Amino acid sequence: MSCRVIHLLLICGLLLDSSDSAIVTADNFTAAVNCSDLDLRCKFTSDNTETELYLTWTDPSGHQIYRMDFQSNNYTFGEGFEFAISKNNEFTTGDITFPKANVTKEMAGPYVCTFVTNATSVSATASIDVQYRPSTIYFSVRPPLDTIENADLVLTCHTTVSNPGAPIVFSWSGPGTITGTSQVLTVSRVKRTATGPYRCTGKTTLIPTRGINCIFSQSTHASITVFYHDSPTVSVSEVNPKENSAFVITCQTKSLPAASLSATRNNHSIQNGVRDNTTNMAIYKVQKVSCGHSGIYKCTSFNAKTKTTLTRQKTVNVLCKPRMHRTSSRTRTLKINQVARFEVTVVAYPSPNFSWFQLDSNGNHQRLQPNAAVSSSSLSSVLTINITSPEDYAIYTVVSNNSQGQADIANFTLKSDVKPFRIEKLSIVNTSVDSVFVQWLSPFDGGTTQTFSLQFASERDYSRSIWSTRHENLSDPGRYQNVTGGILDLYPGRTYFMRIVSTNSRGFVTSSVVNVTTVGLPGDQNGSTGAGIGIGIGICIFIALIALLAWFIYRHRIKPIRGKAETPDVRYANAAVHATTEETTRPSGSGKREDDGNETNPPDTSNATNTEDVNYESLSVNRSGFKPYDRIALKPNPELGKVYKSNTNRDKTASHYENLQPKTQDGKTTDTAETQKKKKKVRRKKESEYANFKSKQPTESNYMNVHPKGKA
Known part of the structure; x- marks a missing residue:
C-alpha cells in the first residue's frame, strides 16, 4: 500500500510541474556480492505541453523488470527489489534497489531506463558492475x-x-x-x-x-x-678382529622412504643379517670370524622414490695365520731342460713370508737346488725350477708364516715322462756250481714306477742274442737302493752273461752286461786225469775209438738234452732275488745325498770283487755254498710252488752228467771192465758229493723277495 501511495504522490507532483522538454538520465553503479545493495537510478523531466505516459526499466537481457503507468496509476514489477519515485524542483527520480542478499554476479550489465510521453520517448542506460570474490x-x-x-x-x-x-x-x-x-x-x-x-x-x-x-x-x-637418500655408513665392531672372535658389521643410512639395505663381502651376498626398515639399518653378525671373513665389506641402499642406489665400503682384515686360497696345478710332468712353475696364493693377515723346500724320501725339508728360484708378493709366491737333472724330480712344499702363526700350505710334485735311467754297473756278488747272484744300484725311475727283470744267456745264446728272463716285474726299492738278484739251476762250470731290464710306463732300458762262470763240481779235473793215466799209452788207439763213440752218443743223446737245459726251468722263481733292507754303506768320499734321496755320485761297488767281503743282511755266502740264515727271519713266498712243482725231479743226483755213464752201442757196453769199474767208482763219489752239497743248500721255503726298508 505504501508503494501505491508513493506513486500517487509522485504522479500528483508531476502533474503540478512541467519542463520545456522530456529528458531522462541513468547513473552507473558498482555493487558487490554479499557486500552492498545494487541501485538503479533514473532521472527524467518533461515540459508542460506533454503528457507523461509511463516509465520502464529493462535488464541486460532485455526483459522489462519494472513499468509505471502514470495515466492509470498502475505499475508492474518483478521480485527481489524495491522501487521508489521521488520528485523535486528539477526532475523526478525513479529508483530500483536490489538488497545485497539478492545481488549476484549475473546481475551486472547495462540497464535501460525509458521515459515515454505523448510526444516523445527518451531512454538512458545505466552500466552496472557487480564485484565478487573467487569461489575457490x-x-x-x-x-x-x-x-x-x-x-x-x-x-x-x-x-x-x-x-x-x-x-x-x-x-x-x-x-x-x-x-x-x-x-x-x-x-x-x-x-x-x-x-x-x-x-x-x-x-x-x-x-x-x-x-x-x-x-x-x-x-x-x-x-x-x-x-x-643419503649414502650408507658402514661400521664394524673391529677393523682387525682376531680369528674365532665375534664380529658385527652395521649398515645404516638416512632415507625417506626407508631404503632397502643389503651387504656383500668381496661381492658375495651376506645373508645372516637383521634389517630394520623403519630405521634404515641392517646388522650382520658372525659368531666366530675366520680368515676367510677378510675382505671388502660393501653396504648398498636403494630408495624406490628417488630411484637412487648408493654404496659405501670398508676393508676388514682378520688377524689369522696363513692358509691356502688357491694354487696352480699341484703336479707337473716335464722333461729335462724344461721349466716348471708352481704358484700358491694364501689368505692371511698380516702379509706372510714364504719358504719353499724340497722333500727327501723321508719327507724332511731340504734346501732347494741352485737351479730353483722363488718370487713372492704380499699373498702369493711362485717357485720356478729349471730342470737339469733327475734330482729335480721331487716333491716340493711351501711354508708360510706371519705374526699369527705358521702353516704348511701345499705340496707340489714334479714328475718326469722319460724311460728309466740305465743301470751302469752290475756286480757279481756270489757264484756257486748252479747259481749266480748279482747286485745293482736302483737308478732314477724316470718319474713313474719302474720294475726290474733279470735276464741271462749261455755263451751260445749270447752269440745269437737270445736272452732268457727270470724274476719279471721286481719292485723298485727306491733310488740309490741296492738290489740283489740271482739265477738258480745253472750248469756247473759254464759261462753265462747277465743283464737287468728296467721298465716303466714310458718304455724300458737294459743295463750293462756282465759274464760269470759257475763253479765246477768237485773232482771233475782229478777224475779225468785218473782215467787218462789208467788207460795208459798202450790203449791210445782204443781211447780214440771210445772218444769217437762218446762223440756219437753226445751228438745224438746228450746234446739234445742239454739244448733244452740251456734255459733251465726256474726252480726257485723269486726266491733268489732279494734287496738289502738298508742302503749299502757308502765309502768315504762318496757322493752327497740330496734332499730327495738322490746322490750326485752313486756309491761305487766296483771293488767288491771278493765275495767273502760282500755284506748281506739276508744271506751270507762263500764260494763253497750258502751259509744258514742268521740275519733276518725269512717268510715263505707263496709264488715259489707254482714253478717248483715241475722241477722236483731235476738235479737230485749227479747221474745226469752223461760223461759218467757207461758207453754203449746197440744196447751193449763198449767199456772194458776196468773202465766200467773206474767210472762207477767216480760216479758214486760224485753222487755222494753232490748229495752232500745239495743238503746244505737253502730249501724252497727259505727263498723270498726281500726288499730294503722303505717303499718298494
Whole structure:
C-alpha cells in the first residue's frame, strides 16, 4: 500500500510541474556480492505541453523488470527489489534497489531506463558492475606434491573467476621460515626440512559505489613431502678382529622412504643379517670370524622414490695365520731342460713370508737346488725350477708364516715322462756250481714306477742274442737302493752273461752286461786225469775209438738234452732275488745325498770283487755254498710252488752228467771192465758229493723277495 501511495504522490507532483522538454538520465553503479545493495537510478523531466505516459526499466537481457503507468496509476514489477519515485524542483527520480542478499554476479550489465510521453520517448542506460570474490582458491606444485631433495620446488596459488575491486593479495607460509607474498612461491634446491604443510592465502577486496569496502580472505593448504637418500655408513665392531672372535658389521643410512639395505663381502651376498626398515639399518653378525671373513665389506641402499642406489665400503682384515686360497696345478710332468712353475696364493693377515723346500724320501725339508728360484708378493709366491737333472724330480712344499702363526700350505710334485735311467754297473756278488747272484744300484725311475727283470744267456745264446728272463716285474726299492738278484739251476762250470731290464710306463732300458762262470763240481779235473793215466799209452788207439763213440752218443743223446737245459726251468722263481733292507754303506768320499734321496755320485761297488767281503743282511755266502740264515727271519713266498712243482725231479743226483755213464752201442757196453769199474767208482763219489752239497743248500721255503726298508 505504501508503494501505491508513493506513486500517487509522485504522479500528483508531476502533474503540478512541467519542463520545456522530456529528458531522462541513468547513473552507473558498482555493487558487490554479499557486500552492498545494487541501485538503479533514473532521472527524467518533461515540459508542460506533454503528457507523461509511463516509465520502464529493462535488464541486460532485455526483459522489462519494472513499468509505471502514470495515466492509470498502475505499475508492474518483478521480485527481489524495491522501487521508489521521488520528485523535486528539477526532475523526478525513479529508483530500483536490489538488497545485497539478492545481488549476484549475473546481475551486472547495462540497464535501460525509458521515459515515454505523448510526444516523445527518451531512454538512458545505466552500466552496472557487480564485484565478487573467487569461489575457490587452490595451488599447484611443480614437481608434484612428492618431490626430491635438491630439486627446485615451485608452488602457484590459483583462484577461480572473480571480479575484485582490487588485485588479490597472496601470501604463503610453509615449514620453517618459508614465506611468500606473490602468487608463485619458488623454493630453490629444496631440502628435506621443507617437508610439511604449505598454506596459500588470497585476500580479495570488493569496493561498491555505495557503502563500505568488503575484504574476503581465502586459503588452501597441502602437505609437501621431500624425499631424500643419503649414502650408507658402514661400521664394524673391529677393523682387525682376531680369528674365532665375534664380529658385527652395521649398515645404516638416512632415507625417506626407508631404503632397502643389503651387504656383500668381496661381492658375495651376506645373508645372516637383521634389517630394520623403519630405521634404515641392517646388522650382520658372525659368531666366530675366520680368515676367510677378510675382505671388502660393501653396504648398498636403494630408495624406490628417488630411484637412487648408493654404496659405501670398508676393508676388514682378520688377524689369522696363513692358509691356502688357491694354487696352480699341484703336479707337473716335464722333461729335462724344461721349466716348471708352481704358484700358491694364501689368505692371511698380516702379509706372510714364504719358504719353499724340497722333500727327501723321508719327507724332511731340504734346501732347494741352485737351479730353483722363488718370487713372492704380499699373498702369493711362485717357485720356478729349471730342470737339469733327475734330482729335480721331487716333491716340493711351501711354508708360510706371519705374526699369527705358521702353516704348511701345499705340496707340489714334479714328475718326469722319460724311460728309466740305465743301470751302469752290475756286480757279481756270489757264484756257486748252479747259481749266480748279482747286485745293482736302483737308478732314477724316470718319474713313474719302474720294475726290474733279470735276464741271462749261455755263451751260445749270447752269440745269437737270445736272452732268457727270470724274476719279471721286481719292485723298485727306491733310488740309490741296492738290489740283489740271482739265477738258480745253472750248469756247473759254464759261462753265462747277465743283464737287468728296467721298465716303466714310458718304455724300458737294459743295463750293462756282465759274464760269470759257475763253479765246477768237485773232482771233475782229478777224475779225468785218473782215467787218462789208467788207460795208459798202450790203449791210445782204443781211447780214440771210445772218444769217437762218446762223440756219437753226445751228438745224438746228450746234446739234445742239454739244448733244452740251456734255459733251465726256474726252480726257485723269486726266491733268489732279494734287496738289502738298508742302503749299502757308502765309502768315504762318496757322493752327497740330496734332499730327495738322490746322490750326485752313486756309491761305487766296483771293488767288491771278493765275495767273502760282500755284506748281506739276508744271506751270507762263500764260494763253497750258502751259509744258514742268521740275519733276518725269512717268510715263505707263496709264488715259489707254482714253478717248483715241475722241477722236483731235476738235479737230485749227479747221474745226469752223461760223461759218467757207461758207453754203449746197440744196447751193449763198449767199456772194458776196468773202465766200467773206474767210472762207477767216480760216479758214486760224485753222487755222494753232490748229495752232500745239495743238503746244505737253502730249501724252497727259505727263498723270498726281500726288499730294503722303505717303499718298494
